[in-house]
Amino acid sequence: MSNNMKYLTGPFSANNPVIVQILGICSALAVTVQxxxxxxxxxxxxxxxxxxxxxxxxxxxxxxxxxxxIVQLVVIAALVILVDQVLKAYVYEISKQLSVYVGLIITNCxxxxxxxxxxxGNKPWASFLDGIGNGLGYGMxxxxxxxxxxxxxxxxxxxxxxxxxSWYMTEGGFYSNCGLMLFPPMxxxxxxxxIWVHRSRNKDLQEK
Amino acid sequence: MxxxxxxxxxxxxxxxxxxxxxxxxxxxxxxxxxxxxxxHIRDCNDMKRTMIMVVLALMPAFLFGCWWxxxxxxxxxxRAFFYGLVRVLPMVCVSYIVxxxxxxxxxxxxxxxxxxxxxxxxxxxxxxxxxxTPLWMVGLSTAFAVIFGKEVFGGTGMNVxxxxxxxxxxxxxxxxxxxxxxxxxxxxxxxxGAQVDGITGATALERLASSNxxxxxxxxxxxxxxxxxxxxxxxxxPGSFGETSTLAILIGxxxxxxxxxxxxxxxxxxxxxxxxxxxxxQALGVTTYPAWxxxxxxxxxxxxxxxxxxxxxxxxxxxxxxIVGLMTGALAVLIRVVNPAYPEGMMLSILFMNALAPLVDxxxxxxxxxxxxxxxxxxx
Numbered sequence: 001m002s003n004n005m006k007y008l009t010g011p012f013s014a015n016n017p018v019i020v021q022i023l024g025i026c027s028a029l030a031v032t033v034q035x036x037x038x039x040x041x042x043x044x045x046x047x048x049x050x051x052x053x054x055x056x057x058x059x060x061x062x063x064x065x066x067x068x069x070i071v072q073l074v075v076i077a078a079l080v081i082l083v084d085q086v087l088k089a090y091v092y093e094i095s096k097q098l099s100v101y102v103g104l105i106i107t108n109c110x111x112x113x114x115x116x117x118x119x120x121g122n123k124p125w126a127s128f129l130d131g132i133g134n135g136l137g138y139g140m141x142x143x144x145x146x147x148x149x150x151x152x153x154x155x156x157x158x159x160x161x162x163x164x165x166s167w168y169m170t171e172g173g174f175y176s177n178c179g180l181m182l183f184p185p186m187x188x189x190x191x192x193x194x195i196w197v198h199r200s201r202n203k204d205l206q207e208k
Numbered sequence: 209m210x211x212x213x214x215x216x217x218x219x220x221x222x223x224x225x226x227x228x229x230x231x232x233x234x235x236x237x238x239x240x241x242x243x244x245x246x247x248h249i250r251d252c253n254d255m256k257r258t259m260i261m262v263v264l265a266l267m268p269a270f271l272f273g274c275w276w277x278x279x280x281x282x283x284x285x286x287r288a289f290f291y292g293l294v295r296v297l298p299m300v301c302v303s304y305i306v307x308x309x310x311x312x313x314x315x316x317x318x319x320x321x322x323x324x325x326x327x328x329x330x331x332x333x334x335x336x337x338x339x340x341t342p343l344w345m346v347g348l349s350t351a352f353a354v355i356f357g358k359e360v361f362g363g364t365g366m367n368v369x370x371x372x373x374x375x376x377x378x379x380x381x382x383x384x385x386x387x388x389x390x391x392x393x394x395x396x397x398x399x400x401g402a403q404v405d406g407i408t409g410a411t412a413l414e415r416l417a418s419s420n421x422x423x424x425x426x427x428x429x430x431x432x433x434x435x436x437x438x439x440x441x442x443x444x445x446p447g448s449f450g451e452t453s454t455l456a457i458l459i460g461x462x463x464x465x466x467x468x469x470x471x472x473x474x475x476x477x478x479x480x481x482x483x484x485x486x487x488x489x490q491a492l493g494v495t496t497y498p499a500w501x502x503x504x505x506x507x508x509x510x511x512x513x514x515x516x517x518x519x520x521x522x523x524x525x526x527x528x529x530x531i532v533g534l535m536t537g538a539l540a541v542l543i544r545v546v547n548p549a550y551p552e553g554m555m556l557s558i559l560f561m562n563a564l565a566p567l568v569d570x571x572x573x574x575x576x577x578x579x580x581x582x583x584x585x586x587x588x
Binding site for chain 1 (some may be wrong): 356
């Protein structure tokens, strides 16, 4: 596998930002009640990490080390505002659901972490791929968590009803949605389960 | 038994089932292994006998629950008892089968012994659920509690939270409509001529809260729980299956104390804490009914006797037991009175104190160390 491919696919599993580096947990708990906002959030973060990595990698030789954090913040904030405006223009409803969490991408540890740890020391194309990889790795976990939370918490996926109405107790059936799924603690437990499964499949990640 | 044992030992034909075999063997016979290292108290009790004593202590409340379930739907005497027994047995079976299956699986994978902790948990779970809870909810809550409350932390003896209460908390937050309200406390099975149509009734606790609010608002003069204190003490009030009868629970509590299994320190201080908090609220004018009503309604007595005294999740030091007990009782009444969203605070307060118990223990031990250090300095 070439290096570039490694940058792109590494964060999917072995170096996943959420379940291995435990970054970006806050938004993973907050925006995953339903699948749709989770997907939009995942794409937004991917765009921001990819382009902030690209821009900072291009600027890496011209920025004095002492002011690099400020420059990074300017770049990231500008990108986040762009994403926010695009979301407001095209998917207004979801943008309203995501509320402050779009703005909070600025403070997402993954974005700043990748810029600091990777983009400042690597070439633009590699940095760009690394940004996309990390964004997608983060998004993957978001989508998995949101899948379970929406399916068992609301009985639907992407807004479409999966569990038939007639199953519900209020309609005379036997089923009832799991209200706990709508609370953030359950998202944390699901993330914990994903980590559990992931670690048991990747022995080298297990702590001694 | 001894003949087939080698088949299940390491290297035997069915060696991978060693834990399972061991579990059944020691369940039926007193094990012939002895502790070889370290100092141990000599006692004929091992964990299995302890757990069976707890199950025995639960029996009065369980039998009363059976009778009362039938009596609530208009049956009398032995027929009422039989109806309740038939009604609750599926819940007991589901909780045991799901819980034990998970326990056996984890013990087998990890090569541990299977422990009997679940014998008690599996009986506690149906007793703290409303009798009309669908079986799949009981099963799911049990699975959640055993996996996330127990196995994740390393199995029996390692758990931070009481598994039975965790099951109740999971069900309460996940399936709130089936766990609270007016209709869920009654059995809904039509058999043996039970009159199940349309009986509803809030628990004494809920009535207490709402009538107290009415008194404070000036609508009525005297707060009431809708049942006489004697009925509440004997357990003739709506509630979860095994928690209604304070009398039956106290009989169980006496068995636990007599055999020395539960700590009287925890038990007494929970009651004292709850009573003190109740009188405080009464003195402040927040509640208008006698403070001791708190002790006989809802799950207070059940929690104090069977849940707070859990040797694993409660404090380990004697002083810690007093502190944790007092705070459990006080918090339960605090949540009951102040938080309108949770009429019953016992479950949340015990779980909360479970989380704090190690911290309390830590400070008790630290205080002891610093006191002894001071003594050493004085002696010099």
